[in-house]
Amino acid sequence: MVPVRVVRALLATFGCGLAAVPAAGSPVVAGFERFHRAAPAAAPEGGLLLLGELNCVACHRLPGAEGLPPRPAPLLGDVGARLDPAALAAFLAHPAEFKPGTLMPRTTLAAAEVSALAAYLGTLGRPRPEPELPAGSVEAGRRLYHAVGCVACHAADPSLALPVAAGEARPPEPLGVVPLALGARYDRAALVRFLIDPLAARPAGRMPDSHLTPAEAADVAAYLQRARGAPASTSAAAAVPTALVTEGRRLFTTRGCAACHGDPSPGPAAAAPPAAPALRADDAALARGCLAETPPPRAPDFGLDAAQRDAVRAALRRLAGDDSFLRPGAAGDVGRFLTRMNCHACHTRGGRGGVEPALQRFFTVSDATAEALGEMGNLPPVLDHVGRKLTREWWAKLLWEGGGEVRPYQVARMPAFGRAVSEPVLARWEEADRREPPVAIDVSGRQLHQRAGHGRLLLGTQDGGLGCITCHGLRERPAVGMSAIPLDAAARRLLPEYFKELLLNPQSVQPGTRMPPMFQGRPKANQEIEQLWTYLKEADQQLLPEGLLRGGEYELRPEQAGRTLVFRTFLQGAGLDAVAVGTPAGRHAAFDGREVRWALTWRGRFLDALTTWEERAMTPARPLGDAVTPLPGWTPFARAEAGAAEVPHRFRGHVTAADGTPTFRYEAGPLQVEDTLRPDPAGGGYLRVLRVRGGGPGWIFRGAAPGATPRPIAFDPAGEALLEEVLP
DSSP, X not given: OOOHHHHHHXXXXXXXXXXXXXXXXXXXOHHHHHHTTTOGGGHHXXXXXXXXXXXXXXXXXXXXXXXXXXXXXXXXXXXXXXXXHHHHHHHHHOHHHHSTTOSOOBOOOOHHHHHHHHHHHHTTTOSOOOOOOOOOOHHHHHHHHHHTTGGGTSOOOGGGOOOOOTTOOOOOOOSSOOOOHHHHHSOHHHHHHHHHOGGGTOTTSSSOBOOOOHHHHHHHHHHHTTTTOOXXXXXXXXXXXXXXXXXXXXXXXXXXXXXXXXXXXXXXXXXXXXXXXXXXXXXXXXXXXXXXXSOOTTSOBOXXXXXHHHHHHHHHHHHHHOTTTTOOOHHHHHHHHHHHTTGGGTOEETTEEOSOXXXXXXXXXXXXXXXXXXXXXXSOOOOTTGGGTBOHHHHHIIIIIOOOOOOTTBOSOOOBOOHHHHGGGHHHHHHHTOOSSOOOOOOSSOSTTOXXXXXXXXXXXSTTOOOGGGTOOBTTBOOSXXXXXXXXXXXXXXXXXXXXXXXXXXXXXXXXXXXXXXXTTOTTHHHHHHHHHHHHHTGGGSOOOTTTSOTTTTEEOHHHHTSOEEEEEEETTTEEEEEEEEOTTSEEEEEETTTTEEEEEEESOOEEOHHHHHOTTOOOBOOOSEEEEEOOSSOSEEESHHHHEXXXXXXEEEEEOTTSOEEEEEEETTEEEEEEEEEOTTSSSEEEEEEEESOOTTEEEOOOSTTOOOEEOOOOTTSEEEEEEEEO
């Protein structure tokens, strides 16, 4: 590779500049490289970005910049478990050589000071018991690295470069690529831990959490360390003199390290260094210290190149003379946040940012039907209007909790940035995207037209339906046609006003969307959209729309199960407390738990559980077979006196045998009854067996067989009786 300085010299020879290429050894701030280096008019804005990302406010008081937030530096509490003392010493002595593009400045240190600081830092985080980690696969890691979104910020593998045909132009190289040299120097186990939870060590969120599993993190670590192999473990480092560690801790504070990193050691903190001077905007101040072309020995040397120094100077001048510079309004605050967090590496807002052309081929889909969505299928979503789009619940899932991804067809992942750095912008984002006048929608559910059943009809593919399920799946059911965002979480994810705004004019809200303007010109569009919202709010308790329901998928088939099935439901002819019993022999019955009696028998097919499992109202099911025979409506037991007087029956549930056959238990006055019904092995009916305990004289049994008449029960001396009858 030709060094940058050589390219710069060649271009200078031919009268060209190289504004879009950072100088070797200068810090890499992705947003500056992409949006500000080649735009001199934006120099103050780019300089303000650098002042924040280089954490100048951790040491200096800036004129008018009390509101400029510091950038949380990496936490060093376990740095000794990540890098061995030799690597730490190399980093301290020459940060930009050890980690190109680093934001860590170089401070002139004597060799003894480097040794002391490295010794102190090397004690942090060791020893640490390690869980068993997967070995990791280089090839699997290579695929993950390029698929889940790492290449949006970091360089792609050169071996994956596509050949360019003669006469074709290669897409320009991505700007603001963050180097990855440090990964190869890490202890392997520490690198895996870091990839699983990068925010634990880097709370600034510039390295977000991509939700890697331990196995995935081990694979990516293997890929990142493929050239060197795993470095030596830091857990067996040699003991160092206590005096050297003590001196290192003192230097860590007095040389200003703690200003950015805090004090990583337990116990009393070392004495703090004197406060750094305020940065002034006069010409003399802007040419010395950190901003000098060659910073003096005691000043931190960030390696700023000319464009970066000019931008910082422009920002300081603007801060000194313009009180409004740090108050750009809600939209400006959001824009600065997106640039600071490098969200523009993936997302576009207001026509700015997005995945660079050379990287778009790495953003793929797992479902070929999603390719019909165009760039909305494989690329991360545009962030226009998103401040009035998402609920706070969903912001939390997206930005710090995880679980907010709703595009299962996209392989790239939405990473988490941490609550502390992302939550403060949400109020400003909502303000920036507020719509005036707001869209009016009633989601109370109190209006007569706001019934979920109407919304279900509209979503489906039958007559009167709009066919939304052609593109949108629901409750783990894929869409009928191409794959778009599933509707499961729509009512929790979207603000209802945005939902209506989108449906009324999809192209205005999401330019390029494939969603047709289904509601334009519909006389009852307002009511219908509210009906859709009502259904989506209650979707987990409602029947799926027509088109997503597959014929027979809810049918219970005892013959396939190979055993008797017992199913509690609402059943026509057996009431609201029915227990249906289906046998592999194709002979079925239902017990009415409320009236405590056998209510029905039938043959052939058993039951369809659709309304029981999928419908909130639970419309009573019907027997699917034929020869449905209602049984007498009386309870089984009575007293003989006074013309078979009724006694209260109380259902006590059932127990099942090994083959699934249930025995129903109930009480009839003092009687304890076990009632079992099986297919009659001697014929085509049902054999009913009852075991009765606790009886004596005067009890009668009123059978359910055709023509049955009440008959007295003969109890044995122990008060027990066995009764049988055959039902049709």
